[in-house]
Amino acid sequence: MAKRVTIRDVARAAGVSVSAVSQVLNGKGRLSSDTHRKVEDAVARLGYIPDSRARSMRSSHSRTIGLVVPQIRNDFFASLVSAVQDTLWRHGYATLIGSSFDDDERQDAFLHTLLTQRIDGIICVPTAHGTPGLEAVLANDVPLLFADRTIDGFETIPRVLADPEPGLSEALRDIHKHGHAKVAFLAGPATVLPTLAHRCDVFRAVATPLFGEDNILVRTASSPAELPGLAVQDAVEFGATALIFGHSPTTLRTLPYLVSTGLEPGRDMSIVSFDEVQTFSVYRPRISVISQQVAVMGESAALEMLALVEHADTADSSVASAADSHGFADASDADTADSILTSAEPPVPATKLISTHYIARDSVCPVPTHAA
Amino acid sequence: MAKRVTIRDVARAAGVSVSAVSQVLNGKGRLSSDTHRKVEDAVARLGYIPDSRARSMRSSHSRTIGLVVPQIRNDFFASLVSAVQDTLWRHGYATLIGSSFDDDERQDAFLHTLLTQRIDGIICVPTAHGTPGLEAVLANDVPLLFADRTIDGFETIPRVLADPEPGLSEALRDIHKHGHAKVAFLAGPATVLPTLAHRCDVFRAVATPLFGEDNILVRTASSPAELPGLAVQDAVEFGATALIFGHSPTTLRTLPYLVSTGLEPGRDMSIVSFDEVQTFSVYRPRISVISQQVAVMGESAALEMLALVEHADTADSSVASAADSHGFADASDADTADSILTSAEPPVPATKLISTHYIARDSVCPVPTHAA
DNA sequence: TTGAAAGCGGTACCAT
DNA sequence: ATGGTACCGCTTTCAA
Numbered sequence: 001m002a003k004r005v006t007i008r009d010v011a012r013a014a015g016v017s018v019s020a021v022s023q024v025l026n027g028k029g030r031l032s033s034d035t036h037r038k039v040e041d042a043v044a045r046l047g048y049i050p051d052s053r054a055r056s057m058r059s060s061h062s063r064t065i066g067l068v069v070p071q072i073r074n075d076f077f078a079s080l081v082s083a084v085q086d087t088l089w090r091h092g093y094a095t096l097i098g099s100s101f102d103d104d105e106r107q108d109a110f111l112h113t114l115l116t117q118r119i120d121g122i123i124c125v126p127t128a129h130g131t132p133g134l135e136a137v138l139a140n141d142v143p144l145l146f147a148d149r150t151i152d153g154f155e156t157i158p159r160v161l162a163d164p165e166p167g168l169s170e171a172l173r174d175i176h177k178h179g180h181a182k183v184a185f186l187a188g189p190a191t192v193l194p195t196l197a198h199r200c201d202v203f204r205a206v207a208t209p210l211f212g213e214d215n216i217l218v219r220t221a222s223s224p225a226e227l228p229g230l231a232v233q234d235a236v237e238f239g240a241t242a243l244i245f246g247h248s249p250t251t252l253r254t255l256p257y258l259v260s261t262g263l264e265p266g267r268d269m270s271i272v273s274f275d276e277v278q279t280f281s282v283y284r285p286r287i288s289v290i291s292q293q294v295a296v297m298g299e300s301a302a303l304e305m306l307a308l309v310e311h312a313d314t315a316d317s318s319v320a321s322a323a324d325s326h327g328f329a330d331a332s333d334a335d336t337a338d339s340i341l342t343s344a345e346p347p348v349p350a351t352k353l354i355s356t357h358y359i360a361r362d363s364v365c366p367v368p369t370h371a372a
Numbered sequence: 373m374a375k376r377v378t379i380r381d382v383a384r385a386a387g388v389s390v391s392a393v394s395q396v397l398n399g400k401g402r403l404s405s406d407t408h409r410k411v412e413d414a415v416a417r418l419g420y421i422p423d424s425r426a427r428s429m430r431s432s433h434s435r436t437i438g439l440v441v442p443q444i445r446n447d448f449f450a451s452l453v454s455a456v457q458d459t460l461w462r463h464g465y466a467t468l469i470g471s472s473f474d475d476d477e478r479q480d481a482f483l484h485t486l487l488t489q490r491i492d493g494i495i496c497v498p499t500a501h502g503t504p505g506l507e508a509v510l511a512n513d514v515p516l517l518f519a520d521r522t523i524d525g526f527e528t529i530p531r532v533l534a535d536p537e538p539g540l541s542e543a544l545r546d547i548h549k550h551g552h553a554k555v556a557f558l559a560g561p562a563t564v565l566p567t568l569a570h571r572c573d574v575f576r577a578v579a580t581p582l583f584g585e586d587n588i589l590v591r592t593a594s595s596p597a598e599l600p601g602l603a604v605q606d607a608v609e610f611g612a613t614a615l616i617f618g619h620s621p622t623t624l625r626t627l628p629y630l631v632s633t634g635l636e637p638g639r640d641m642s643i644v645s646f647d648e649v650q651t652f653s654v655y656r657p658r659i660s661v662i663s664q665q666v667a668v669m670g671e672s673a674a675l676e677m678l679a680l681v682e683h684a685d686t687a688d689s690s691v692a693s694a695a696d697s698h699g700f701a702d703a704s705d706a707d708t709a710d711s712i713l714t715s716a717e718p719p720v721p722a723t724k725l726i727s728t729h730y731i732a733r734d735s736v737c738p739v740p741t742h743a744a
Numbered sequence: 745t746t747g748a749a750a751g752c753g754g755t756a757c758c759a760t
Numbered sequence: 761a762t763g764g765t766a767c768c769g770c771t772t773t774c775a776a
Binding site for chain 3: 059
Binding site: 388389390391392395403404407426428429430431432 | 745746747748749751752753754
């Protein structure tokens, strides 16, 4: 297998010019059907595979999106990745995936690699903080979208998030209906993850009218590794007969502990957890969950990113002539221009909310007669 | 943010030539420490990020490896991806990940994209069959490595596989020790996946001397979706009191069915499954597993691929002069030449085996007194 | 030790 | 409708 087949080889074999081949391959009209056929023949005969690097260097788009998740081994993120990748794929885009392991530096290192590849955009589930890497992405004008999480100081970044309210609300009503008087919310590392902290707030807001301020308890951890034992003890002492977990990895680590304590889920203690992970549906009792509809979230994020990318494309060329230096305001203009036709600084930083929903299963039961 | 910073900008800012900058960035010695500093200053000041596309076009390597797995949502493959990516990362390589969904065409489509990107090599967990896409990879001289699975007709492709023998052997001894007389092996879609078929053979080989030919049962499915009910019924009728699953997705789908039948795992029926997935360690009883050491497998595959890539690098230049047209026979020669020390042709180990091992947990118990 | 210039494989623009 | 060619950003070879 000598050298790689290039577009020039194809042109030669087809007896046409290089540009003709390029045209045909990109469907840029203006070619005779005869040329068309000759080119396609040659391509097939030679097994020509275009070089997307060369292509993207000239055309300044790579049809590739970067995707950063904390942990691909986490069922939730694996599903997110799958959904994003699948959607992008359908639209002709490839996906570059990386794990940050929830570590700022790993994340930034990967972002750097992404920048290095001149991809068209980045979907990121950020670590807890803003980082230089994220700033670099912005500084390089690469479209950025947050998924599942946001961070303070990046309010201008569009994002796709789950709205915990509907799911929490349904879950709490179900628990209430089962006669429980006291509920605890174990949020996981909410001290570090704003998303989890937000769930705490929503929990309070929804649970208070239902159970009364004195009958709800919220417990957070200050790190993902913090052992759940203490929080569970607190909840038990508090008299809670139902537990809602705001973070599935925490749930997974807590379940065995709970059992070892002698508390039987779905009998002595009702359990609800965020995230529709496989283990919960196989476990006995099957664990009720608040689904974040990760597939929907992934698809949304992908579509949102595609919109950003297309928009960036057109904005770039149209703005080039008009804008003076930054052209940031102009870009914003373009966004709103579709609804209003005057001008007016428009509300660009879009937040797209995915509704959560509650899936009732065996782990939520009536209050045990013998109070735990 | 006007235009992107290029190497020329850096050169200008540093007051040196473009090639000087390139040298410094690639550590190709021969520069004065003064130039060195000036360049590094400029790079930092301008926030220069090299364009890896342009770089790889000239240098003909991208430091990127493609990775194809059947399903990233499968815990096992998610872990594999994680391990591969992590290892490659440590060696300065990026990873392009894709799911084939165990579909030939999806796989080939992704392989095509990979080819399009001119990556350095491909690690693939292939679908059940050989495909045109895989042929194309070979035809384009892209180093290919199979992980976790092989397929017929691709015997020359190096591979990293799990050796089921040690794990199965230990598991069977444990089951035997617990007094079980009859064991069944539920292999999942072994009709389609050669890897699973192989496990059946190994199971027979190991189980026969221990239990006797008449006391073992092997059941396979002809598709991944085939419901496990029938196989379980067969096993029960056969009188098996211990079940070994050769395919974790099947296990996951079967457990609920088993329970619904009234058979309590770890009491009425002993259970062992392949794959160390999270659900098994959280489940009650905790499910004994035959671990494929997926982290080791992933790391091995990554390292093996790196070796292939490095080797391809050097081989390309040296072989170029020797080989006539295809050079395929030559390559085969090289394979065998490792035992002989005449030629400098390097040794390329075709198959690397990762040892499986058994992890005993609660799901394996003594034979129930009241025969099921 | 350093700089100039030739490509890598495409795309896009401008002639024809 | 088609072909010629500059050029994307970088590495590499060759001269100075």
